[in-house]
Structure formats: C-alpha cells, structure tokens
Amino acid sequence: MSREVAYFPGCSLKTIDRAYDVSTRLVARDLGLGLVEVEDYACCGAGELKGNGINSYYLPARNLGHLLRQGQVDVMVSCNVCYHELSRAAYAWTHQAQIGEQINDMLRAAGEPPMTQSASVRNTLDYLINHVGLEAISRRVVRPLTGLRVAPYYGCLYHRPQAMVSSVQVAGEHPEHPHFMHDVLRTLGAQVIAHPAETTCCGGKNLLSDEEIAGRLTGRILSQAKAAGAEVLSLMCPKCAGGLDALQPRAVKAVGEGARLPVVYYTQLMAIAFGHSPEASGLREMESGGLTVIQRLMRQLASAAPV
Amino acid sequence: MAKGAGIVERSLVRDADILEHENFVLDGIDVSGRWNTMLKSRVHASRDLQAWDAVRQNLVATSIDRCIQCGMCTAGCTVAHEIPDFNPRQFIYWVRTGRTEELKQQANVVWRCVGCYVCTHHCPKGVNTAEVIETIGQWLATVVPNRMDPAFHANHHAYRRQLARRGRLSLPMLQATFLRSLGRQHELWSPEMQKTVLKMLWDGRAFKALAMGRPRRWRKNRRHVAAQA
Ligand code: SF4
Numbered sequence: 001m002s003r004e005v006a007y008f009p010g011c012s013l014k015t016i017d018r019a020y021d022v023s024t025r026l027v028a029r030d031l032g033l034g035l036v037e038v039e040d041y042a043c044c045g046a047g048e049l050k051g052n053g054i055n056s057y058y059l060p061a062r063n064l065g066h067l068l069r070q071g072q073v074d075v076m077v078s079c080n081v082c083y084h085e086l087s088r089a090a091y092a093w094t095h096q097a098q099i100g101e102q103i104n105d106m107l108r109a110a111g112e113p114p115m116t117q118s119a120s121v122r123n124t125l126d127y128l129i130n131h132v133g134l135e136a137i138s139r140r141v142v143r144p145l146t147g148l149r150v151a152p153y154y155g156c157l158y159h160r161p162q163a164m165v166s167s168v169q170v171a172g173e174h175p176e177h178p179h180f181m182h183d184v185l186r187t188l189g190a191q192v193i194a195h196p197a198e199t200t201c202c203g204g205k206n207l208l209s210d211e212e213i214a215g216r217l218t219g220r221i222l223s224q225a226k227a228a229g230a231e232v233l234s235l236m237c238p239k240c241a242g243g244l245d246a247l248q249p250r251a252v253k254a255v256g257e258g259a260r261l262p263v264v265y266y267t268q269l270m271a272i273a274f275g276h277s278p279e280a281s282g283l284r285e286m287e288s289g290g291l292t293v294i295q296r297l298m299r300q301l302a303s304a305a306p307v
Numbered sequence: 308m309a310k311g312a313g314i315v316e317r318s319l320v321r322d323a324d325i326l327e328h329e330n331f332v333l334d335g336i337d338v339s340g341r342w343n344t345m346l347k348s349r350v351h352a353s354r355d356l357q358a359w360d361a362v363r364q365n366l367v368a369t370s371i372d373r374c375i376q377c378g379m380c381t382a383g384c385t386v387a388h389e390i391p392d393f394n395p396r397q398f399i400y401w402v403r404t405g406r407t408e409e410l411k412q413q414a415n416v417v418w419r420c421v422g423c424y425v426c427t428h429h430c431p432k433g434v435n436t437a438e439v440i441e442t443i444g445q446w447l448a449t450v451v452p453n454r455m456d457p458a459f460h461a462n463h464h465a466y467r468r469q470l471a472r473r474g475r476l477s478l479p480m481l482q483a484t485f486l487r488s489l490g491r492q493h494e495l496w497s498p499e500m501q502k503t504v505l506k507m508l509w510d511g512r513a514f515k516a517l518a519m520g521r522p523r524r525w526r527k528n529r530r531h532v533a534a535q536a
C-alpha cells in the first residue's frame with residue numbers, strides 16, 4: 001500500500017548531496033511512501049538571511065505556499081537546514097498573526113501563492129519513526145548491520161530551538177539528548193556508539209569564511225565519536241556533510257589523525273540494511289571512506305553467513 | 308602573576324582598565340597584596356543607542372529587551388568555547404547600555420556566531436539570542452564593514468547575490484565566487500578540493516549544479532529576498 005507525502009529536497013540534495021536524496025527516496029519507496037516533490041522550489045534561505053527581519057521568512061514561506069497550492073499540508077524534509085527554515089516560517093505564520101499577514105502580503109505582491117493554512121513540516125527521521133514506525137522499518141531489514149559500530153550525529157538544527165515547536169518536539173524527541181536516530185540504527189541491527197558530541201555544532205554556517213573554527217568544531221565531533229569506538233559517523237544534514245565529510249582534511253589538520261572517520265547518511269545505512277547495493281545507496285559519492293567501511297561490513301556478513 | 312589574575316571572568320576586562328600597585332597605601336592603610344587590584348571606573352557617560360534602536364526594531368530581535376544578563380547563553384555557546392572574546396551576553400549588554408564603541412571594537416568577533424541556537428535553547432527568558440546576535444552582526448556589517456574579516460564579506464555577499472539572482476544555491480558556484488572575490492581561486496585546485504571536483508565532473512553532479520535553473524517568474528521575488536543585499 002502506497003501513501004503519498006510531499007517531499008522538499010532543497011538545493012543541496014538536488015545537486016552535490018545527491019547521495020542523501022537518492023537514499024531517502026530508496027528508503028521511502030521500500031516503506032511504501034510515494035514522494036511528491038514540492039514544485040517550482042526555491043532555496044529555503046539556508047540560514048543566511050536570518051538578520052533580515054520579515055524578509056528572512058520569505059523564501060521558506062514561498063515554498064510552503066507552493067506546497068499548500070499542491071493540496072498538501074504535510075511535507076517531509078531531509079536537510080536539517082531546510083527543515084529548520086521551513087519550520088521557523090510555519091511557526092511564525094501560525095503563532096504570530098502579524099508576521100503571518102506580512103508574509104502573505106509579500107507573497108501576493110510577488111504573484112506567488114499565499115499560505116492558506118498552517119503547514120506541517122516533518123523531518124524525514126521523525127516521519128519515518130512516527131508515521132511509518134520502527135516495526136515497519138524492522139520488517140524491511142534483510143541485511144542487518146550486525147557488528148557495525150555507528151556513532152549517531154544530529155547537529156544543531158534538528159531539535160533546536162525548543163521554543164519553535166517543530167515536528168520532532170511534537171513527536172516527543174528529547175530536547176537535550178535526541179534518540180530517534182539511535183532508535184533507527186538499533187532497528188537496523190547496528191551497534192550504536194554514544195558519544196559526547198552528538199548534538200554539538202559543526203560550524204557549517206561559516207565553513208567557507210571561518211576555516212579555522214570550522215576545522216576545530218568538525219575535528220572535535222569526529223575525534224570524540226572515534227574515541228568512543230565508532231567506525232562510522234551517521235549524519236542527517238548536508239551542511240554538516242560539507243565539513244565532516246568533504247572537508248574532513250581540515251578537521252584532521254586542526255585536531256590531528258584522531259579526526260579521520262568515515263561519514264555516511266543514516267538513510268544510506270537504512271538502504272544498505274534494506275538490501276540495496278552500496279553504489280545504489282550513493283556511497284561512492286561520500287568523500288571520507290564510507291564506501292570502504294560498508295564493503296568491509298558486507299564481506300564480514302557474507303563470510304559469517306551460514307552455508 | 309599575570310595582570311589581574313584573580314579577577315573572575317578576567318577575559319571580559321581589558322588590560323588597560325586594570326590598576327595594580329606595589330606597596331599600595333590607601334588612607335594610611337597598607338593594602339598591598341590581593342587587595343591592590345582595582346578596576347578603572349566603569350561610569351559610562353556617553354550612551355550611544357543607535358545599535359539598540361536598530362536591533363530592537365528588527366522583527367526577529369525584539370526579544371533582546373527581555374534579557375536579564377544571566378549568561379546562560381554564553382555558558383553553552385559553541386563559539387565562546389573556541390574564542391574567549393566571543394560573549395553573546397556581553398554583546399547584548401553593550402547594545403543595551405549604549406557601549407557602541409566596545410561593540411564596534413569586537414566587530415570581527417561578533418560575526419563568528421555559527422547560528423547553532425544553543426543560546427536561544429538555553430535562555431530562561433525567551434530571548435531568541437541566536438537571531439539577536441545575527442542581527443547585531445549584520446548591523447555591524449553596515450556601520451563598520453572595514454573592521455570585519457574580508458572572508459566575512461566574501462561569504463555574506465556570495466550567498467546573498469546568488470540567492471537574489473537565482474533563488475537557489477549551487478554550492479560549487481558559491482564556493483568559486485567566494486574564493487574569486489578573495490583572489491584565492493587557485494584553492495579550487497588544491498589537493499583538498501581536486502579529488503571532489505574531479506569526481507563531481509565525472510559523476511554528473513557538477514553539471515546538475517550548473518544547470519539547476521531558477522524558480523519560475525523569479526524576477527518578481529527578488530526584492531523580498533534581498534531587501535538589504
Ligand atoms: S541567556 Fe537569555 S537572559 Fe540570559 S544573558 Fe543570555 S540572552 Fe540574556
């Protein structure tokens with residue numbers, strides 16, 4: 001049985017972070033979700049326009065206007081930055097009447113569909129756990145990730161700030177120690193490695209402009225996860241991937257070899273556990289050795305399998 | 308011992324404001340030892356409220372007026388752990404007490420906020436500290452742009468220009484614009500980047516990033532995006 005839900009990939013997933021998009025779609029299809037893309041999308045604002053007063057709501061609200069015009073109210077979002085921006089706009093529109101009116105005035109002036117009701121912005125992780133359910137996920141697992149030591153990493157914008165009442169908060173996610181990703185990884189059969197940097201910031205906003213601090217922040221996350229015993233870090237945000245995966249050499253330069261750790265998206269781990277190949281899961285597009293870790297795991301699983 | 312070593316939150320006090328004497332006698336009493344460290348008067352006579360006006364009038368930062376200076380924001384702040392001079396509580400204090408000169412002197416520190424919302428999350432008074440700090444940073448970018456690192460401007464303008472012109476972000480193009488405006492375009496071919504660039508050319512992602520297009524009728528949207536760009 002297939003259920004339809006709107007999906008907002010955003011700029012990163014449409015281009016260089018295709019691996020996250022591809023694996024999200026694979027997993028959704030396996031779980032019986034038909035994803036309908038929000039048409040004629042614009043960037044969510046990417047956290048870059050926050051100081052611009054009312055204009056900071058324009059881009060995310062424009063996307064929500066298009067969502068509602070398509071006749072949908074729920075939208076599933078994989079990127080944490082998009083998720084944060086869309087949730088922020090939905091919250092302001094719903095709970096701050098004056099802001100809501102100004103948002104719609106801007107949208108009408110530009111000839112775009114206004115927001116006609118409160119949109120429900122769902123993080124993919126929350127949607128999979130709370131709408132599809134861990135039981136349904138566990139039924140799809142054909143290749144349990146037995147013995148894989150995975151460190152979950154949430155980043156900042158998944159669960160902060162609390163006052164914004166985003167979908168993960170409504171779903172009862174813990175505000176200080178989120179665990180939905182832990183739950184999914186455990187369901188996949190992986191060994192979950194807890195570590196102190198699960199929700200510390202990667203400094204992605206200033207990844208280009210403030211190389212030194214960004215290197216230290218990503219270095220801290222990677223080295224703490226590795227020191228706790230992880231062999232791979234599981235993420236959920238393409239902005240984090242920029243610093244933790246593609247620019248991992250900077251983290252290594254900042255804090256040393258302890259920061260060398262393969263990084264993959266949790267959706268890729270789901271796709272592998274659901275039986276897809278590493279290539280189909282987009283692992284070739286990861287920069288820090290994710291493919292090697294998964295190939296090694298698959299060899300181990302094959303040699304341990306009963307003949 | 309380092310100057311003013313016994314002062315709590317020593318990093319908040321400038322060297323020039325600390326007075327230390329040897330054999331200090333005050334009203335006939337010898338107060339040498341730990342009692343001879345003094346701070347210069349903190350009486351503040353020239354309040355300059357333009358920063359406060361600008362910030363509290365920005366719709367995303369009106370909550371600045373609820374701040375009680377408890378310091379919870381600074382205690383958890385991601386960047387404060389890396390840069391001792393980065394202190395959101397103190398930035399708010401300077402804005403609200405009209406210490407605009409101090410604030411301007413720290414312009415090259417304020418913009419380093421990474422927007423992680425730990426401060427907002429911890430604030431007991433419901434101040435949206437993250438957006439307040441962002442607003443203060445942007446105000447500084449308009450009044451003392453020259454005091455900020457060129458990399459800040461390059462990043463800021465690269466994002467804004469692309470968002471206004473195209474309505475979407477192509478990260479490879481953004482990075483190229485950023486490096487070009489700093490005269491660092493050769494870094495695109497640094498060993499660190501080369502591997503990624505070649506791979507993206509080979510697997511088609513570079514093409515996707517170039518051909519991502521614009522939203523329909525984008526022109527009419529522009530002024531709402533880049534009101535200040
Ligand atoms: S936590 Fe809130 S009230 Fe306390 S100093 Fe920071 S902004 Fe002010």
Ligand code: SF4
Pocket residue numbers: 380383384385386387395419420421422423424425426427436437440
């Ligand atoms: S949003 Fe900025 S000021 Fe607030 S905790 Fe993060 S880095 Fe510090």
